[in-house]
Amino acid sequence: MDITPGALLQTIDSPDDLKRLSREQLYQLCDELRQYIIDIVSVHGGHFAASLGVVELTVALHYIFNTPYDQLVWDVGHQAYGHKILTGRRDQFATNRKYNGISGFPKRGESPYDAFGVGHSSTSISAALGMAMAAKYKGETDRKVVAVIGDGAMTAGLAFEGMNHAGVADTDLLIILNDNCMSIDPNVGALKEYLTDITTSKTYNRLKDDIWKALGKLPGSTFSRDMASKIEHSIKSFVSRSSNLFESLNLRYFGPIDGHNITKLVDTLADLRQIPGPKLLHIMTVKGKGYALAEKEQTKWHAPGLFDKITGEIYKKHYPTPQPPKYQDVFGHTLIELAEQNPNIIGITPAMPSGSSLKFMMEKMPDRAFDVGICEQHAVTLSAGMATQGMRVFCNIYSSFMQRAYDQVIHDVAIQHLPVVFCLDRAGLVGEDGPTHHGAYDIPYMRCVPNMIVSSPMNESELRNLLYTAQLESNQHPFVIRYPRGEGVMPEWRTPFQEIPVGKGRKIKDGEGVAILTLGHPGNFATAAIRELRATGLDPAHYDMRFVKPLDEDLLHEVFGKYDRILTVEDGTVVGGFGSAVLEFQAAHGYNATVRILGIPDRIVEHGSPKELQHECGYDAPAIASAVREMMKDKVSVQSLRPNSWSQ
Known part of the structure; x- marks a missing residue:
């Protein structure tokens, strides 16, 4: 199916072409870019809602900054489709995520505009800071570095480690916090509540912005900027009780602003480009913006597969006979069965309740199943802490994401010989997500750890029986159960539980x-x-x-x-x-x-x-x-x- 981009978008082969447009034309370009993403993804598949939510931001960034000389780092990369289309890959975009096609994520080897390859969350601030520090060392005083990170990715420890260093590194780094209250599933945790509170503190933010614009932007006026900072801090305590998190890390905070107002974004980014030092711009966006169904059901439309863009019908394969379930669903439903029998069973997942199917237990047993946010290290050590108190914790993490918590597996679980059950979903080759998500390495990195049991089921029945075996009192070892993405082989999969002797094939x-x-x-x-x-x-x-x-x-x-x-x-x-x-x-x-x-x-x-x-x-x-x-x-x-x- 031949999909033709809009009249303006047809003329954009690079950000240089984008810069030739008037500000008034940017509205039309954003509409055409959003529609092109909808047209392509509906027919060819891919991630969907995230890129729709940052169309205006993407256009504004390439309009104001001198990419690729100015470095633009996306976090995770689900949202980078518009970026790819505007940076010379429009005509190849239909090959996105297909075999021998372009990657679904930013990839350094694919384009000079992809400053950093990503696929996992929360790397952008640290990577961008490294680039900014290198630019400072080389004397590239005109080079700007921007990190775009979502509020979901901001929950990970690495993001805070990066901000902690950025505040004292004295580099020209801009962090853009794209706040849409979502990762794949809705965000959780105290940071979510903090960001909600800060967005309601508009009085303080307006005052701060006005003062900074009036005093802090005067060329060469260090006195003015210092005075702006003093006035700002003097009003902070009684106007907002929670607007100091980022500034306590020495990051200049601006916003929140409407992330779908292209004029406001362009003006704000132009202003911030002139302000030196580490700073953070907080923007508010809607995941799935411009496609009503995606705005309403954001988890469902994160990566919906092929769909009818007019009716919103997501195409499903129809089979004449019952088909095998996904391994993840066998895990999710089986864990509920086991938890009904064993009151000590707890489920933990780091921000993947839908992907892991722990959502079933979270709905039925909300006091025994927890989404801890994008915090794999915390998920493992939290599980270890529960295990010391007699809980039998099933910690479900994708194989490639478990790599991020490897020290905790060894230090907090294996050395202490705690019977945490690690359910490694997406083991093996996962498909279109590519090398950042392939679960290729868990067998070597788990089997070399003392006290560890490492298993893998051939079918759904074996998965059920391994889950059953792992929670028995007779098992007092850390226990890995690895299984692939997608369907198994048994339509009739609800088999009676049987213990599998550990170490027996x-x-x-x-x-x-x-x-x-x-x-x-x-x-x-x-x-x-x-x-x-x-x-x-x-x-x-x-x-x-x-x-x-x-x-x-x-x-x-x-x-x-x-x-x-x-x-x-x-x-x-x-x-x-x-x-x-x-x-x-x-x-x-x-x-x-x-x-x-x-x-x-x-x-x-x-x-x-x-x-x-x-x-x-x-x-x-x-x-x-x-x-x-x-x-x-x-x-x-x-x-x-x-x-x-x-x-x-």
């Missing part, structure tokens, strides 16, 4: 010549490959290992005692992962077998659909079948086959 079938050892959901790829291979006369054995730590050594002794060709399959990095654990077992026990490892290669994997990426990485069903056929040709050494796919 299962033999799915005997075979001849070669044994396939799988961990987690890729076991289903192996099952499909075996069906294909049996039709050609090959009959591999298949073992679902379930646990990478501890390994089922009895099962491995059986495998190595019977087969001299072994293929391991995992949806994690081949470096230090499940296959590496099997090799370690082989070396420790003196077995002599050819072992080949399939999984995510030792490189950054870009974005695309999960099926496209699994095929690219060589561990889908056809790749498994091909590997078995290659291994069964003869007994050549591992080095003579495909070096990049083999263990060394």
Whole structure:
């Protein structure tokens, strides 16, 4: 479907073209940009509401600042679609998040206008401060640096660490706080209440702005700026009780202003560009602005998939028979079942109640399930504190986000041997979100930690049983359960609970010549490959290992005692992962077998659909079948086959 941008937007190939427009034309441009985003995303998919909310801000930033020389850093990057369209990627925007297309997030290798690659939250202030400090060191006194951060991302500790340093670094840094009361789900916590309060303290903010404009902007007038600051502080205590958080960190605070008033934004940014030092502009926006349904249901329209832009109907796939549920929903509903039986069960998630499906428990048991905001480190240590008091905490964090809390996993949980259950959603290749979100590394970084149990279910029934096993009193270890994004394989998934002995796998079938050892959901790829291979006369054995730590050594002794060709399959990095654990077992026990490892290669994997990426990485069903056929040709050494796919 050919989508044509509006008349003005067609003329914008760079911010230089944007700067040629009159201020009156910016209104039309904002309308056309918003409509173009709606047109493209409705047909091609992607994140939606966040970018609609910052259309005016995006236009104003590129209109006033000299990008890319002036550095513009977006936080998370969900909201950067307008930025991409205005910076030379309009005609490629339909490829957004598609295999071999442009990234759904800012990416340094994609454009000089993407000053910093992002995908996770709360990095913008620290990164922008680093750029501003480097500019100061190099004597680039005319270079401006801007960080755009949402109120949801502002809850993370890293944002406060960055502000704490920015206040004393004496750099020309502008932080724009985009306040829309949302991340993916509604924001929570005291900061939300603070920002709500500060937006109602308009008397103080108007007085402060007027004083600063009158005195603080006089060229070269240090006295005037000092006087403005003194007058401002003298009125602060009786006009507003809460407007000193950012200024207590030595950040000049301006706002709040309407983030959808393009004229006000342009004027304010032009003024702030002339004011030196670290400063923060607070703007108020509406996530989903300009599309009524997205404004009303902002979580639903964060990334809705394909939809009819006229009616708002979100297209769903229709199947003639019942389909398997998403793993996340199996987690969410199963946790409620277990919590009804075990009063000590608590659920924790850092700002992902919808994505993790903990929302079901939060709705049914609001006193036992908590969204702590974008605070992964806090989520883990909070879970540890609860565990010391006998609570059995299920801490649900996406695999790639758990990387942000790794020290807490070791220091606060593992060393103290606390039985926190880490449910790592989105393990493996997640698809269109790309390298910032792929859950590629959790097997190596978790299995190297003492006292840790690391498991992965092959299907929904195993997920239920691992959740059940983890909360039993007999388990007193930190317990990882990793599972992928998307659907499983069992439409009838509500199976009776059964304890799975820790460290015990299962033999799915005997075979001849070669044994396939799988961990987690890729076991289903192996099952499909075996069906294909049996039709050609090959009959591999298949073992679902379930646990990478501890390994089922009895099962491995059986495998190595019977087969001299072994293929391991995992949806994690081949470096230090499940296959590496099997090799370690082989070396420790003196077995002599050819072992080949399939999984995510030792490189950054870009974005695309999960099926496209699994095929690219060589561990889908056809790749498994091909590997078995290659291994069964003869007994050549591992080095003579495909070096990049083999263990060394």
